[in-house]
Amino acid sequence: MSILLDFAQGVLALALAPGLVGLVRWFKARLQNRRGAAPWQPYFELIKLFGKDGVVSNNASWLFRAAPYVVFGSTLAVAFLIPTIFAPQALGGVGDLLAVVYLLLLGTFCLALAGLDPGTAFGGMGASREMTIAAIAEPTLALAIFGLALEAGSTNLGQIVAQTLGNPALAVTPGHLMAFAALFIVTLAETGRLPVDNPATHLELTMVHEAMILEYSGRYLALIEWAAGLKLLIFFALLSNLFVPWGLAVVLTPVSLLVGVAVFIVKLAFLAGVVALLETRVAKLRLFRVPELLSLSFVLALLSVISSFVLR
Amino acid sequence: MSAVLFPLMLAGYAFGALAGLLGGRGSVGRWLVALGAGLGAGAGLGLGAGVIAGGGALVWSSPDLFGFAGGLQLRLDTLGAAFLVLIGVGAIPAAIYGAGYSEAYEDGRTALRRHPRQGAEASGFMLNLFLLSMSLVAMADNIFTFLFMWEAMSLSSYFLVITESSELGTLQAGQWYLGMAHLGFVCVAAGFMLFAGGDWAASFDSLRAGAAALPAALRSIIFLLALAGFGSKAGIVPLHLWLPMAHPVAPSHVSALMSGVLIKLGLYGLLRVSLDLLGGGPAWWGGLVLGLGAVSAVLGILYALMENDLKRLLAYSSVENMGIILMALGAGLIFHSYGLMALAGLSFVAGLYHTLNHAAFKGLLFLGAGAVLHATHTRNMELLGGLIKRMPWTAFFFLVGAAAISALPPLNGFVSEWLVFQALLGGFQIPSSEMALIMPLAVGMLALTSGLAAACFVKAFGITFLAIPRSVPAEQAHEATPAMRAGMGLLALLCLGLGVLPFAVVPLLGRVLAGIGGLPADPVVLTFNLSLQMPAGFGQMSPSLMAVGLVGLLALIPVVLRMLRVNRRLRLSDTWGCGRTGQTPRMEYTATAFAEPLRRVFTQLYRPTKELTIDFHPESKYFVQSIEYRSQITPWFEKVLYRPLLEGIRFAARMVRRLQSGSLHLYLLYISLTLVLLLIVARWL
Numbered sequence: 001m002s003i004l005l006d007f008a009q010g011v012l013a014l015a016l017a018p019g020l021v022g023l024v025r026w027f028k029a030r031l032q033n034r035r036g037a038a039p040w041q042p043y044f045e046l047i048k049l050f051g052k053d054g055v056v057s058n059n060a061s062w063l064f065r066a067a068p069y070v071v072f073g074s075t076l077a078v079a080f081l082i083p084t085i086f087a088p089q090a091l092g093g094v095g096d097l098l099a100v101v102y103l104l105l106l107g108t109f110c111l112a113l114a115g116l117d118p119g120t121a122f123g124g125m126g127a128s129r130e131m132t133i134a135a136i137a138e139p140t141l142a143l144a145i146f147g148l149a150l151e152a153g154s155t156n157l158g159q160i161v162a163q164t165l166g167n168p169a170l171a172v173t174p175g176h177l178m179a180f181a182a183l184f185i186v187t188l189a190e191t192g193r194l195p196v197d198n199p200a201t202h203l204e205l206t207m208v209h210e211a212m213i214l215e216y217s218g219r220y221l222a223l224i225e226w227a228a229g230l231k232l233l234i235f236f237a238l239l240s241n242l243f244v245p246w247g248l249a250v251v252l253t254p255v256s257l258l259v260g261v262a263v264f265i266v267k268l269a270f271l272a273g274v275v276a277l278l279e280t281r282v283a284k285l286r287l288f289r290v291p292e293l294l295s296l297s298f299v300l301a302l303l304s305v306i307s308s309f310v311l312r
Numbered sequence: 313m314s315a316v317l318f319p320l321m322l323a324g325y326a327f328g329a330l331a332g333l334l335g336g337r338g339s340v341g342r343w344l345v346a347l348g349a350g351l352g353a354g355a356g357l358g359l360g361a362g363v364i365a366g367g368g369a370l371v372w373s374s375p376d377l378f379g380f381a382g383g384l385q386l387r388l389d390t391l392g393a394a395f396l397v398l399i400g401v402g403a404i405p406a407a408i409y410g411a412g413y414s415e416a417y418e419d420g421r422t423a424l425r426r427h428p429r430q431g432a433e434a435s436g437f438m439l440n441l442f443l444l445s446m447s448l449v450a451m452a453d454n455i456f457t458f459l460f461m462w463e464a465m466s467l468s469s470y471f472l473v474i475t476e477s478s479e480l481g482t483l484q485a486g487q488w489y490l491g492m493a494h495l496g497f498v499c500v501a502a503g504f505m506l507f508a509g510g511d512w513a514a515s516f517d518s519l520r521a522g523a524a525a526l527p528a529a530l531r532s533i534i535f536l537l538a539l540a541g542f543g544s545k546a547g548i549v550p551l552h553l554w555l556p557m558a559h560p561v562a563p564s565h566v567s568a569l570m571s572g573v574l575i576k577l578g579l580y581g582l583l584r585v586s587l588d589l590l591g592g593g594p595a596w597w598g599g600l601v602l603g604l605g606a607v608s609a610v611l612g613i614l615y616a617l618m619e620n621d622l623k624r625l626l627a628y629s630s631v632e633n634m635g636i637i638l639m640a641l642g643a644g645l646i647f648h649s650y651g652l653m654a655l656a657g658l659s660f661v662a663g664l665y666h667t668l669n670h671a672a673f674k675g676l677l678f679l680g681a682g683a684v685l686h687a688t689h690t691r692n693m694e695l696l697g698g699l700i701k702r703m704p705w706t707a708f709f710f711l712v713g714a715a716a717i718s719a720l721p722p723l724n725g726f727v728s729e730w731l732v733f734q735a736l737l738g739g740f741q742i743p744s745s746e747m748a749l750i751m752p753l754a755v756g757m758l759a760l761t762s763g764l765a766a767a768c769f770v771k772a773f774g775i776t777f778l779a780i781p782r783s784v785p786a787e788q789a790h791e792a793t794p795a796m797r798a799g800m801g802l803l804a805l806l807c808l809g810l811g812v813l814p815f816a817v818v819p820l821l822g823r824v825l826a827g828i829g830g831l832p833a834d835p836v837v838l839t840f841n842l843s844l845q846m847p848a849g850f851g852q853m854s855p856s857l858m859a860v861g862l863v864g865l866l867a868l869i870p871v872v873l874r875m876l877r878v879n880r881r882l883r884l885s886d887t888w889g890c891g892r893t894g895q896t897p898r899m900e901y902t903a904t905a906f907a908e909p910l911r912r913v914f915t916q917l918y919r920p921t922k923e924l925t926i927d928f929h930p931e932s933k934y935f936v937q938s939i940e941y942r943s944q945i946t947p948w949f950e951k952v953l954y955r956p957l958l959e960g961i962r963f964a965a966r967m968v969r970r971l972q973s974g975s976l977h978l979y980l981l982y983i984s985l986t987l988v989l990l991l992i993v994a995r996w997l
Contacts, residue, residue: 050873052879053879053881054879055883055884056882057886057887059698059780059895060887061701061778063700063711063778069869069870072869073862073865073866074862077861077865091857092852093853093857094861096851098730099721099858102720105718106715106720109715109718112774113774117778117779119900120887120888120899120900124900124901124905125901125905128905128908129909131770134766135763135910138759139756139760141759142755143752146752154851155737155851156852214888215887222878306752309749
């Protein structure tokens with residue numbers, strides 16, 4: 001039963017993901033005095049893409065055609081492991097927070113290889129930059145996990161949630177707050193948001209993620225776009241439910257689950273608003289300034305761990 | 313069983329060595345060599361597995377052989393058995409692969425060599441000698457046996473390194489290797505001599521018994537000597553320099569063995585001396601090992617990223633992986649010194665697991681790089697590309713290795729890195745806050761390393777195997793021979809098996825160090841069922857279920873898409889080129905360009921020198937006739953550490969040479985002066 005709920009929650013996350021992307025775009029348009037497309041526009045885009053023929057480069061190998069499935073599959077696997085509307089997950093023992101990080105890295109790895117496969121300069125450029133950013137975001141991610149695990153006494157997502165629920169004072173300790181800030185910066189970097197990457201450009205020399213997937217079309221592009229939306233949702237879910245777990249259903253009754261869904265959507269909408277506001281306010285950083293931003297997040301994460309030690 | 317297996321191991325290697333000497337370079341000789349090596353390694357594997365599964369140690373001795381030095385004493389305990397298993401795991405696929413690969417050395421054919429050359433006959437002999445001496449290092453039970461086998465191992469591997477001695481640079485690389493190996497030998501021997509009080513026939517038992525009585529300062533000196541000596545074999549920074557020199561020039565199956573197995577024996581020595589014989593020490597021992605490991609890991613992968621020579625890249629990545637293992641072992645020594653035995657056990661298991669995994673995936677990657685070298689005659693990635701279509705099997709195996717070394721689930725690298733992370737996360741239990749604060753830094757370094765490793769292996773696989781070939785040899789590449797594919801396939805299977813079946817492996821690894829150096833004799837420090845669970849529920853994960861889930865999802869997605877009637881038509885077309893048609897390899901991203909962002913990020917370390925020559929058209933500078941770009945990173949260790957050292961040695965040699973004039977009269981004078989001097993000294997003393 002609870003395993004079925006786990007799957008249902010993953011499918012719900014998958015269904016919400018395009019809407020979340022659309023919501024960020026809609027917020028952004030409104031903040032910039034544009035009317036903007038409706039939040040559900042990405043659903044239409046996906047349907048359109050799934051109906052189109054795929055075009056594949058002559059130079060590409062089987063890896064190019066397999067990568068979208070691996071990216072989509074590994075991201076979806078993560079959606080089954082993380083707490084979105086209830087905790088703890090029945091599948092919680094399958095993978096902890098570290099496993100989540102490495103499953104997401106699996107998708108990035110495959111996509112970077114696929115970027116190199118057609119042999120264009122754009123693809124190589126995107127792949128090279130994406131791996132650079134992923135590599136220097138990794139230490140922050142690990143340290144933020146360390147900080148959370150230190151307080152919860154476990155890297156298991158369910159236990160981290162339970163610990164904060166049981167001891168609400170934890171949520172406002174300096175360690176927690178700094179870990180949140182660090183993870184927020186990493187979220188921007190990992191999901192290709194401003195000021196690290198611009199999700200709205202398709203033909204600029206500054207692009208990262210979009211350059212890597214430039215050769216994709218049809219159903220392959222649809223899978224990749226969908227997985228990217230899901231990755232954004234996953235990071236939002238981690239940010240909201242690990243640091244502010246209230247609203248998550250802890251007993252599996254229909255009412256509490258409904259409340260869980262409602263609260264989750266509210267949390268997502270709030271974070272979408274914050275990201276949209278930020279994307280309206282800041283300009284894109286030059287690629288070689290990105291490491292400075294990420295080292296800031298690393299220092300925050302390190303301070304978070306040290307303060308947890310000191311206040312222990 | 314062991315009564316049969318031990319003689320079988322010796323017989324197998326002896327047979328292989330003889331076949332190497334007498335069998336010639338033809339197909340029969342090559343396969344007989346591989347048969348002997350495989351038989352010996354297989355028997356060793358069985359022997360080691362038996363000891364680990366069954367517990368008790370096995371003893372063989374031959375007091376008459378080398379009687380002047382305590383005789384040949386062999387004892388196989390669980391620690392040695394683990395490394396015997398490692399040798400078997402690395403050697404069997406390498407031997408099979410080698411039978412195919414060595415075809416290049418057949419008769420006068422010079423597939424891998426630009427110049428005809430003699431001397432490859434000995435390589436089969438040396439290969440078996442090398443494997444035998446490594447096996448006996450892991451079994452040695454007195455100082456003499458250990459040092460003798462250690463030296464035999466270094467020498468036989470030296471001869472293997474210089475197999476292609478007519479190639480430019482091979483002999484020089486060999487000299488570096490020999491020099492570093494002997495520097496290490498001196499440190500190890502000096503450490504043992506101090507330990508045993510000069511008695512070079514002392515057995516390990518007597519050392520173990522006497523260790524507690526030694527003064528603390530002496531124990532630390534012995535530890536430092538062992539760390540330097542074994543560290544030079546293990547390739548820890550700054551003693552790593554021989555790896556990127558010797559690994560690329562050796563035949564590829566030997567590179568796989570050196571990187572997968574030989575350097576691990578440095579870890580064996582370190583564990584044997586510091587944990588078993590000395591019985592552990594103060595926390596700073598572990599802190600030093602952890603720190604050196606972290607530096608090796610980060611620097612190793614940073615240098616690997618800048619490398620465009622495929623085999624040198626892999627060699628630097630070995631420095632990185634040895635760093636990761638040392639981080640785990642260092643954390644283990646720290647926990648051990650604070651009496652946190654469960655965490656110490658976990659750290660050592662993590663380190664040993666990564667040791668085994670590294671043998672599997674680095675062996676696989678070296679064999680894959682060898683297949684590429686075999687097919688294209690170049691190791692320069694800038695001249696490769698597009699091999700995935702010409703060598704699909706090799707490409708697939710290399711991809712498995714690249715994913716495994718990047719710690720991607722569900723392969724083996726992920727499991728061991730997860731264990732190392734968990735071990736380091738346990739660091740908050742350390743009572744001393746300075747030591748405890750090292751742990752989060754180590755976690756950050758390990759994460760940085762693993763992120764950079766992913767970038768590095770995207771480069772290694774992507775530039776070598778994907779897109780359009782960048783040169784004619786790459787275009788005309790051929791698939792590896794069946795024997796070579798079999799060797800790679802075995803290791804790829806092992807990468808998958810060690811990844812999805814950790815619950816079968818970890819309890820055995822838990823037994824390896826049980827009861828050694830004060831660790832609890834009851835090996836069950838971790839509970840393992842289908843998922844890995846840390847003590848006190850610190851972390852839990854199931855790579856097996858994760859693999860099942862991933863495969864299930866991958867199978868499900870196309871089915872669901874088909875049910876949803878998505879458009880499944882596919883058109884092949886040119887790569888989009890901004891309106892320009894006719895794509896050439898020169899438009900592709902190069903290996904140098906791929907690493908450029910990271911070169912900029914870490915520019916303080918690399919200090920790249922850049923040289924740009926542009927030839928303009930005489931009429932207008934808007935038309936460029938040719939551009940030449942050269943860039944090099946600063947080789948810090950050569951420049952700051954080794955060059956002054958070598959200069960010093962040369963200077964001293966020049967000074968001493970003045971004594972040697974070659975004139976007989978002068979030598980007669982020396983003799984008489986010495987005589988007079990000695991007489992005076994004897995008179996006064």
